[in-house]
Amino acid sequence: MKKTSNKIVLIGAGAVGTSFMYSAINQGIASDYVLIDAFPQAAEGNALDLADTIAVLPNPFTSIKAGDYSDCADADVIVITAGLPQKEGETRLDMVAANAVIMKTIALEVKKSGFKGISIIASNPVDVLTLIYQEVTGFDQHKVIGSGTTLDSSRLRRLLAEKLSVGPESVDAFLAGEHGDSSVAVWSHASVMGQPISKYIADKKITQAELDKIRDEAVNMAYKIISLKRATFYGIGVCLTRIVKAVLRNERATLMVGAKLNGEYGNKDLFTGVPAIIGENGWSSIIEWDLNDFEQAQFNKSCETLSTSITKAREAIK
Known part of the structure; x- marks a missing residue:
């Protein structure tokens, strides 16, 4: 039962x-x-x-x-x-x-x-x-x-949906890597109801520069909220609930969580935001997208940034 x-x-x-x-x-x-x-x-x-x-x-x-x-x-x-x-x-x-x-x-x-x-x-x-x-x-x-980039990706979806005049639930868009300033917008795997974002924005006459601005706004959203009310908590609270629900109900849902890389995306020995399958036993596997050269370079840079901070953290707890 x-x-x-x-x-x-x-x-x-x-x-x-x-x-x-x-x-x-x-x-x-x-x-x-x-x-x-x-x-x-x-x-x-x-x-x-x-x-x-x-x-x-x-x-x-x-x-x-x-x-x-x-x-x-x-x-x-x-x-x-x-x-x-x-x-x-x-x-x-x-x-x-x-x-x-x-x-x-x-x-x-x-x-x-x-x-x-x-x-x-x-x-x-x-x-x-x-x-x-x-x-x-x-x-x-x-x-x-x-929690990875679950919140970051939620912000990106909302902002992109507003720009495209569609509901956020119709948008698949993701920030990967660090939950922070170096996170990477994976535009090569973004879509609106299955239509690649590159095709959708061409029809809407939206430029890549405008997409990049949306990425920056999503990444900097925490700073904006903190300046206005000192802290962010509602968004991450709901995102944590989503992750916990996937675990307790064994949903096998794919979420942008912090999973440990063991060679995936060319990096290892760190946790960072990637698409992973979540169920009753935690994360079972990481889905590896084919990133374009720019995205891979940015992802590598994000992992390098984290590695530097990991060294600082290990030093602090010795």
């Missing part, structure tokens, strides 16, 4: 974590939720606040509470959003040393708990910290998933 009851543990009850939790309970993806935070009162307060929804939700959950790392032992999924937030004028990679230390502490506690499920990381810089978590825990790489 298919399992219908699931337990999710959230580590980091800040704005991103609670936005994920609010999205998850509204979509009814699990029955039991636990919040863990370095400040226990924050976890308890958010758990009580979220519990107030149970009487009116169309898909009510069974329980939600503040807990500790012992609650990870029987969890199906752990979502980690803990870490110092990105400040105005700061890149995600600027945060690497301090947040690597925090991630190491979390990883050791999760490992000690006996957790056997799927770990999903959203703490920034997410590509680097996903690798640090996987290396510290020693968990199977397929059971560790970074």
Whole structure:
């Protein structure tokens, strides 16, 4: 019989974590939720606040509470959003040393708990910290998933849809590589209802320069939001819910997550945003697109940028 009851543990009850939790309970993806935070009162307060929804939700959950790392032992999924937030004028990679230390502490506690499920990381810089978590825990790489460029690609789809005057659900467009400034727009595999984007924009008399501007706007969206309201959290909260749902429901969905490269796309030994198949055992495989020469060069450059930050992170946690 298919399992219908699931337990999710959230580590980091800040704005991103609670936005994920609010999205998850509204979509009814699990029955039991636990919040863990370095400040226990924050976890308890958010758990009580979220519990107030149970009487009116169309898909009510069974329980939600503040807990500790012992609650990870029987969890199906752990979502980690803990870490110092990105400040105005700061890149995600600027945060690497301090947040690597925090991630190491979390990883050791999760490992000690006996957790056997799927770990999903959203703490920034997410590509680097996903690798640090996987290396510290020693968990199977397929059971560790970074949020990757799920959010970045969602932004790209929205902005492109607005430009083309179509619904975002009709647009397939992707940012790959770093969740950050060096991410790559894979225009060679973008389409509108199956029609290649190159053909679609030719009919609409839209130039490549205009596409490149949309890419830049998507990549810089976080900076814009942070300057306006200090933090981004709703978009990533929903994207995390999408990934977790694919795991809990064994959807075998293809999402732009942070998966570990082992030679795919000519790179290895790092997690970064690529199309991967997501199901109950984590990510099962990476889909390798044929990138054009420009896209491959940009992807390689993005991986080089991450490798430099990985070195800094490893130094910080020695």
